[in-house]
Every structure is written in structure tokens, then in C-alpha cells.
Amino acid sequence: MGHEVDPEEEGDGKPEKAKEPRRPSFSVYLTATQFGPPGLYHHGQRQPKGDSDPEPFDVWVCSPIECLAATHDERGDNHGLLLRFKPPYGPWREWAMPLELLSGSGEEMRRELMRMGVRISPDGFKLLHRWASQCLPDERVIAATRVGWHQLEEGRAFVMPRRTLAQGTQANRITFQSEHAGQNDYATAGTLASWRQHVGSLCSGNPLLVLAVSTALAGPLLYLTHRQTAGIHLVGDSSNGKTTALEVAASVWGGPDFKRTWRATGNGLEGVAAALSDTVLILDEIGEADAQQIGGTVYALGNGTGKARASRNGAARRPHRWRIAVLSSGERTLAAHMSEAGKRPKAGQAVRLLDIPAKRRHGAFDHLHHLTDGRAFADHLKSEVARHHGHLGPAFIERLVREERDLGGEVDRFARLPGFATSHPLQGRAAKALALIGLAGELAVEYGLMDWQQGEAMSAAIEAFQAWAAGQGGIRSEHEQILTNVDGFIERHGDARFSGVEADPTHSPTVHNRAGWWRDDAQGRTYLFNGEGLTEALGGFDLKRGTEALEAAGWIVEREDNARSVRIRINGSRRRLYAIRPAESEEIPA
Known part of the structure; x- marks a missing residue:
């Protein structure tokens, strides 16, 4: 298997003369040649009847594709291939493909490649399967089967579906591997600078917006502070702007679709939490959740482990695992929603999802900047986050991979501030969760990623703690x-x-x-x-x-x-x- 043309060469569209290949073999051509259009070819030969010389033949298999490396996880399982391919329209793309997709006829592999733009010949699908099965590249990289932090020999790396953030060359040693090649919740639009100008700056002076963005940034800190979760639930009247706060938080990591709703089964949310591990799960409208199940769902999200299930062949399948911050909203508290089904929240559930009142001067807002009222301000933010999103979270992680301070100690230090003072153990847990959220916002300011005032994020966290303690915060153990x-x-x-x-x-x-x-x-x-x-x-x-x-x-x-x-x-x-x-x-x- 070889390349007849340098992958970076564009070519002028005219057929080029390629050297005669070894037969049988596979070759990739990035420009048209005497064999046909660009793509992966199988060069074979057949023996005619009689004593005639073998007859060469060439089959176009698919659009250009190559195998960069072999993959497997840290335990030596989940083997795969890191593929690079060029659809007829668009740039080169990469996919770490699990080898198990080659089982049977390899139909699942072909489906994913075609979904990402690869054209496959109806006469060449068996040859594509043969090519992939024969790939034995010298290069090897670690296959990460979940998003988030991974510890490498020389440091830590944060793996996302289409990029890995780490120091130096560590990013080249690990990649995200998934059955679904096009899966990517972390969409981008605009730039970090445009997000700061059009979205981040409007959060200043609005404690709930500062708190929401800080919660979105708290996810990557969980691993670094040895915590499993931190969650808040914004409670307020309908159409008061709390959903806008969630959309602003979602813009830290992706587009408007990054925000989900509670209208899902516990099993479905487990899959979403695993896909967003070490970031944030944003759920709107708690009233749409199943009141019978929501207590167990809150526990599961906080514990970071899904239910054990059997695979298709009956063997035990590894359960989903995650660490995640949770940002929720609704017109009712968790306790009020559970009471509909005759349920009562336990203390552990109450501190995993802290009820924070979302009633401010103008709906969920305090400072409208240049807008006339709360509705206009919310509409403006909705428009801006649709055009600027997905940059702050990765930029925050790029700084965290180089962070050497004891951030767990920083959380403990902030939790001892007078504003978090309490003698109640459960309130102490809530104080640490909100101190972690406040620390995330303060680090973003320190790293030069936000234009907020120093101390603004921690002040918002303290204010939220005091509001919680005055209401649901008095919940007994x-x-x-x-x-x-x-x-x-x-x-x-x-x-x-x-x-x-x-x-x-x-x-x-x-x-x-x-x-x-x-x-x-x-x-x-x-x-x-x-x-x-x-x-x-x-x-x-x-x-x-x-x-x-x-x-x-x-x-x-x-x-x-x-x-x-x-x-x-x-x-x-x-x-x-x-x-x-x-x-x-x-x-x-x-």
C-alpha cells in the first residue's frame, strides 16, 4: 500500500502519469491518473486461460483514504485504525475507527465513511474491507473512547472528538475513537475574541450569567480537584430569561444544540453525560423530566457511573463513566417536581443539584448594558451565541494542561471565605461545589480569557450559596x-x-x-x-x-x-x- 502523490499536493485537475504499480496492491492517488479519478485503487492481475501472460486490471475502490496509525486504549483493548480521507467536497478528515466495525461485511464502517462524504464504488466495497483489514501501520496512538482528561506518561491530555489538547507533542499520542465518525457536540462559530466582545462582556454585572458560564467551565476542574460533579438548578418563572442563561453557558463549548432538555430517559442522559465528560451537561425545563425517575437520574449524574448492561452477545458491557458539571433550569425545584410522583428528595440529591433562585431585577438579569428591557437583552444574547460559540472551553483547557497549582487546595481555600461560612455538613458540601464554580470563573479571568472584574465570579458563587442556604439550603441530612x-x-x-x-x-x-x-x-x-x-x-x-x-x-x-x-x-x-x-x-x- 502506498501513495503515488504527496497528500498535500493539490494537482491541477489534469490526469498525471503514475508509475506502474506492483500487483496485487492498493495505492492512493490524490489527482486523476491514467487509472481514473482520484482515490484508493486496487491493482490486480488475472490469469487468463492458456499460457497467456497475466492480465492487469485496476479497480477504483473509493475516494482518497489512508491509514495513519493503529490505535488501542490504555488497557490494550478497543483496537482500531486512525483513518484520513478526502471527500470530493471539503477538506481532509480523520476518524479513529474501531476494528470491530470490520466484523461481518464491514457495512457499519462503510456507512460511517459515506456519512462523512467518502464515495465508495458498488463494485469495490469488498476491496475496501480487504484494504482496511490488511492495514498494519508502524505508527501507534492511544485510542480514547470517551471525551475528557486522560493521563499520559509525560502529562495529561484533554481529548475532544476532533482535537486533542496537551502540552507539546503529547497531543499526537492520543486520539478520540468512536463508532460514529461524525459525532461532535463541540461546534464552533466566530472566534474567541468575537465571543468575548459580543457575549462574555454582556455577562458582566449579571451574577446569574456569570454563574452559568462559570458552571460551564467547572467541568474540566472536576478531575483536577478530585471531585465527581457540581450542579446548579436555576428556578424561576416562565420566560424570565433563565433559558437564555443556559444558552450562554452552552456557547462556552458549542452551538445552541449543546443545550438539551430534561425530556429524556435516565439511560439516554447517561449516554449524553458520557459524551460530554469533563465538560458540562446543560438541561432545560425540569418539568419535562419523569418525576418517578428524576431522583435516580440526579444520583447517577453525580456518581458518574451508568447502569451495567449486557452486550448483544450477552457479555457484560462496561458501563458509561463520566465526570460532569450540571446546569439545569425549570419553573419548579427538584423537590417540587418529585413530589408530583409522591417522591421526596434525599439529602444527597439536594446537594448534587442546588436550587438557585433566578429572580433578578429584569427577569434573570441585573444589568442590561445597552438594551432597553429584559426581553430585548435575552433576544440579543440568543442571536449572539448563535454566531459566536465553541471557543472559550477549549481555550480554557489549553491553559489548564499547563496548570501546576493544587486546584483542590484552592477550592478548599475559597470555601473558607466568610460568604461560604456554615457549620452544617451538607451546606459545607454545597459551599465547596459553588467555590469550585467560582474558581473556574476566576481562573478564566486570570488566564486573560474573560473581561470580567477580578472577584466577580466568586462573588456570584457566594451570592448563589447564600440564596440556596436561605431556601433549600436548610435541608436536613x-x-x-x-x-x-x-x-x-x-x-x-x-x-x-x-x-x-x-x-x-x-x-x-x-x-x-x-x-x-x-x-x-x-x-x-x-x-x-x-x-x-x-x-x-x-x-x-x-x-x-x-x-x-x-x-x-x-x-x-x-x-x-x-x-x-x-x-x-x-x-x-x-x-x-x-x-x-x-x-x-x-x-x-x-
């Missing part, structure tokens, strides 16, 4: 919720659904829908819950989780062996009950 639920149940039903263990049932009022019994001693009253009563009192938490919290708080005062329950004889029958005595304190312990 799961332990606190469990204790509050049980304490409230006893207060409501302690007289009606319990009776004393020594009471004579023949001379006592009938207890309907019994939850248990009570027993008094020198330390106070102990409530002996039956299993059904305690399950109801936990208010949606399962029995194992509930008894863990009760035991940790010291509310379970009697137990047997490894069980958190005890067998007690009542009215001649031995029953397994949970002996619970709420702590006498004005404050329920965490």
Missing part, C-alpha cells in the same frame, strides 16, 4: 430527616396507637392500627415499635436505613445480638419490637 419523622410520629400517635405493656387488654381502650407499646422506667418512656409501625414512622426510608440512623443517634436503647430489635413478651406472646427512646433535646442530632 437523611439522619436528621429520619429522627424528625420518628419524633413527629410519636408526637402525633403516641397516645392513640400505643398502649402500656402492662395494660390489661380486657379493661383498656381498643388500640386501632397499633404501631406498638410503651414502657416507662427511670430514664423515661421507651416506645416499642412493631415493624409495620416503625416503617410508617420512617416516612419513606427503608427499615435498615432508618434503624442505622436511630442507632447512631442513640435512640435504640435495647437490642439483641446483631439485631437492632429485641424480643419482648406482651400479653403472653413474644414479639420482636424496636425499643426507641427519643433524645430529650431541643435539637435533633445530625
